[in-house]
Amino acid sequence: MATKTYESGLDKFNRTSKGINILFNSIFLVIALACVVPVIVVLSISLTNESYIRDVGYSIFPADFSFEAYSFIAKQGKMILRALGTSTLVTVVGTVLGVLLTTSMGYVISRPSYKLKSFLTWIVFIPMVFNGGLVSSYFINANLLGLKDSFWALILPLAVSSFNVIICKTFFTSTIPDGVIESAEIDGANQIRIFFSIILPISLPVLATIGLFLCFNYWNDWFQSMLYIDNPNLYSLQALLNNLMTNADALARNASSMGVSSAELIAKMPKESARMAVAILIILPVACAYPFFQRYFISGLTVGAVKG
Numbered sequence: 643m644a645t646k647t648y649e650s651g652l653d654k655f656n657r658t659s660k661g662i663n664i665l666f667n668s669i670f671l672v673i674a675l676a677c678v679v680p681v682i683v684v685l686s687i688s689l690t691n692e693s694y695i696r697d698v699g700y701s702i703f704p705a706d707f708s709f710e711a712y713s714f715i716a717k718q719g720k721m722i723l724r725a726l727g728t729s730t731l732v733t734v735v736g737t738v739l740g741v742l743l744t745t746s747m748g749y750v751i752s753r754p755s756y757k758l759k760s761f762l763t764w765i766v767f768i769p770m771v772f773n774g775g776l777v778s779s780y781f782i783n784a785n786l787l788g789l790k791d792s793f794w795a796l797i798l799p800l801a802v803s804s805f806n807v808i809i810c811k812t813f814f815t816s817t818i819p820d821g822v823i824e825s826a827e828i829d830g831a832n833q834i835r836i837f838f839s840i841i842l843p844i845s846l847p848v849l850a851t852i853g854l855f856l857c858f859n860y861w862n863d864w865f866q867s868m869l870y871i872d873n874p875n876l877y878s879l880q881a882l883l884n885n886l887m888t889n890a891d892a893l894a895r896n897a898s899s900m901g902v903s904s905a906e907l908i909a910k911m912p913k914e915s916a917r918m919a920v921a922i923l924i925i926l927p928v929a930c931a932y933p934f935f936q937r938y939f940i941s942g943l944t945v946g947a948v949k950g
Contacts, residue, residue: 679702681925682702683700683702684918684921684922685918685922686700686701686702686703686704687700687704687914687915687918688711688712688915688916688918688919688921688922689704689707689708689709689711689915690704690705690706690707690708690915691706691707691708691710691915692708692710692711692914692915693706694706695914695915696914708915710915711915711916711918711919712919714916714919715883715916715919715920715923721874721877721882722879722882722883724875725877725878725879725881725882725883726879728796728876728877728878728879729860729861729878729879729880731793732793732796732797732860732878733857733860733861735797736796736797736800736801736856736860737853737856737857737860739797739801740800740801740802740806740852740856741849741852741853741856743801743802744801744802744803744806744807744810744852744856745810745841745842745845745848745849745852746837747762747766747802747807747810748806748807748808748809748810748811748813748814749810749811749814749837749841750762751763751766751807751811752810752811752812752814752815752818753823754820763811766804766807766808766811767804767808769804770804770805770808779799780869780870783795783798783799783869783870784869784870789870790870790872791870791871791872791873791876792870792876793876795866795869795870795871796860796863796866796867796870796871796876796878797860799866800856800859800860800863800866801856806852806855806856809848809851809852810848810852813845813847813848814841814845814848817844817845818841818844818845822840823836823840823841826840854932857928857931858928861880861924861927861928862880862924862928863878863880864878864880864881864884866878867880867881868881868884879923879924880924883920883923883924884920
């Protein structure tokens with residue numbers, strides 16, 4: 643009798659567990675589709691003839707296939723290559739510098755023996771709650787630091803964020819044993835040697851997490867160029883493409899005041915499809931790089947955000 647009751651309860655548990663698994667798998671499938679379908683739609687629009695978009699509208703699959711948008715962007719080849727080089731250089735330098743500054747700050751405030759730990763923790767925490775605003779940031783970066791129209795204007799404002807520092811601090815506190823650091827100190831190593839020779843090599847998950855955050859921010863950023871850059875040779879890729887699309891819209895709005903040939907040329911410009919082609923070109927490098935960081939990214943983000 644007891645055996646039958648146990649088997650009945652086990653069968654009921656298995657059915658319930660199977661139902662819960664189906665429910666959660668369905669939820670995750672819906673979330674995955676919500677992420678993938680917009681990308682497919684954007685790619686489809688970028689490969690659709692502009693006249694078809696004007697007459698019919700958007701579709702998931704390109705009904706009137708055309709590379710017109712990518713051809714239009716390719717004609718701006720020299721500017722785009724220069725902007726691509728700027729974006730790549732800014733992303734690489736900014737990510738390396740940001741990871742170095744963020745992890746070093748996180749390590750400092752994670753050490754319980756450091757006398758200024760509480761003070762610096764508040765210095766890091768306060769900007770997460772109170773923001774100085776755009777005017778004050780612009781005054782400091784452009785006037786006080788003299789970053790206007792310089793390469794560093796695209797890097798320094800995004801190099802460090804309080805959120806990333808807190809992730810690093812939590813990771814170092816919960817993962818790095820104090821005994822490791824104390825042993826190194828007994829052997830005569832100073833803090834700089836400990837940080838670069840011991841802490842960083844065993845902190846790959848948080849390094850990959852912070853590096854990926856910074857890489858996304860730098861690669862997708864166009865706002866810093868809009869604020870601080872007047873020299874077209876220093877435009878990032880995102881800022882240049884955004885400027886191209888803005889100018890195309892402005893020309894299209896004023897087409898009636900132009901000559902017949904100019905108005906006809908503007909009317910044929912691939913505005914919607916080119917806008918979507920720009921989005922594809924921007925997200926493609928990051929989408930290709932993400933799988934290589936995924937393992938470290940998940941573990942680093944979990945340790946930094948959950949265990950704290």
